[in-house]
Amino acid sequence: MQRRIGSALLFGFLGVPAHGGESSLKLANDSRLALVQLRCSTCHSLDYIVMNSPFLARAAWEAEVRKMMKVMGAPIPDNDVTPIVDYLTQHYGVGKP
Amino acid sequence: MESAVRDTLPGKQPLIKRSFRPPNYESPLEVFDDVITPNDRFFVRWHLSNIPRIDADSWRLNIGGDAAERGFELTLDELKRDFEPVELVAVCQCAGNRRGLSEPHVPGVQWGYGAMGNARWKGVRLKDILARASLKKEVVEIAFNGSDRAPLEATPAFAKSIPAWKAMDENTLVAYEMNGAPLPHWNGFPARIVVPGWTATYWMKQVVGIRALSQPLASFWMNTAYRIPKGKFPVIDRFTSQESETTTPITEILVNSLMTHVGAGRQFAANQPVTIKGVAWDGGYGIRGVEVSVDEGRSWQSAELGENYGKYSFRTWQFTCAPRVAGRMSVMARASNVQGTSQPSELIFNGPGYHNNVVQKIAIDIV
Numbered sequence: 470m471q472r473r474i475g476s477a478l479l480f481g482f483l484g485v486p487a488h489g490g491e492s493s494l495k496l497a498n499d500s501r502l503a504l505v506q507l508r509c510s511t512c513h514s515l516d517y518i519v520m521n522s523p524f525l526a527r528a529a530w531e532a533e534v535r536k537m538m539k540v541m542g543a544p545i546p547d548n549d550v551t552p553i554v555d556y557l558t559q560h561y562g563v564g565k566p
Numbered sequence: 567m568e569s570a571v572r573d574t575l576p577g578k579q580p581l582i583k584r585s586f587r588p589p590n591y592e593s594p595l596e597v598f599d600d601v602i603t604p605n606d607r608f609f610v611r612w613h614l615s616n617i618p619r620i621d622a623d624s625w626r627l628n629i630g631g632d633a634a635e636r637g638f639e640l641t642l643d644e645l646k647r648d649f650e651p652v653e654l655v656a657v658c659q660c661a662g663n664r665r666g667l668s669e670p671h672v673p674g675v676q677w678g679y680g681a682m683g684n685a686r687w688k689g690v691r692l693k694d695i696l697a698r699a700s701l702k703k704e705v706v707e708i709a710f711n712g713s714d715r716a717p718l719e720a721t722p723a724f725a726k727s728i729p730a731w732k733a734m735d736e737n738t739l740v741a742y743e744m745n746g747a748p749l750p751h752w753n754g755f756p757a758r759i760v761v762p763g764w765t766a767t768y769w770m771k772q773v774v775g776i777r778a779l780s781q782p783l784a785s786f787w788m789n790t791a792y793r794i795p796k797g798k799f800p801v802i803d804r805f806t807s808q809e810s811e812t813t814t815p816i817t818e819i820l821v822n823s824l825m826t827h828v829g830a831g832r833q834f835a836a837n838q839p840v841t842i843k844g845v846a847w848d849g850g851y852g853i854r855g856v857e858v859s860v861d862e863g864r865s866w867q868s869a870e871l872g873e874n875y876g877k878y879s880f881r882t883w884q885f886t887c888a889p890r891v892a893g894r895m896s897v898m899a900r901a902s903n904v905q906g907t908s909q910p911s912e913l914i915f916n917g918p919g920y921h922n923n924v925v926q927k928i929a930i931d932i933v
Binding site for chain 1: 573583584585586587588614615670671673674675676716717718719720721722786790
């Protein structure tokens, strides 16, 4: 319950109306999940990650993150790229994280 | 696919949810048992997640651009009143329909078979609107803007263009009705562009701007996205002003078919009639025939075509056989159009996963 409230607040803070079902999404919970939520969920729900799994290797996940930064204008600091790509590859990718 | 759950958007029946935000929802297979796709079961596809609720009274369609002699604005009432209404049935199919079936997998919305629908569109001819704007002879493309926005200013706005010749086609519409009702919010209320025969990326929803351009539109959504390798697909319509050395914007829908009535692993009794049903469609040349094979593609027999709703519509078909031998039986269907083009037996692989029209193969059990 606490997590649901947390994510609702996060979306509220960003001013993005979340579809009702979105708050029920459960992603792999580790220490990097909060960072992934912070950097990736401004523009899209995190089922995009689940949907694109598990077939992307690390380089392909990194290419997706870089595309979000360079093409879609996501303000992701360079220092955050490695932990985000680690998380995506470990839980939603193939091959070595 | 783990993300494929049924979910209900306001005003829609449950659809297969691919992503909540932006909303990307496809129609379940059984929807295509009917030749016309109902509005509340029609697929939903958006790139950007801020999708405003549009008030019909305050909506305006702005027409202009550097290749128009004069710009003007239309209210919804003026759009309906000032131009001749036209109706046609046409397939709206996402360029990436069936991307999720690509082997190897490619990233993107992992669509199954249902990122498409067939509706009766009512609207006015784009060429009639453009006539009022008096196009200059320099015009090369007509560009469209919608109302959706990304949460971030830095994200490229969703803008698309079509060649001027396609915009002047009498079947290219600004549509305000779908199957006799106003467009659903999720499908572009109050008006969207309808480009029969071409993939849905050009069918701008919630359209608010139409611009006649003397130069090719520079937009991420034209120059980078929605492009296919040149020469790899049997397409006829070219979009020369946007072509590069190696790639070209996706244009017309490839000939395709879908078996709607049998699912993998379904059981049928031996020596009883088994009816295979489906729909076939193409980029507006017209379906010539559909053939079915029940012997791994060694022999093909003609299916019976249903009523013709026009060259841009789904064409229903059915085929009945009575298998005598119990066991696994594979069923394949293959459509061809009046150009003589047919579906490939091997996927024409491309990185973005567009134009997947490989022949479907479904294994059923005869018991």
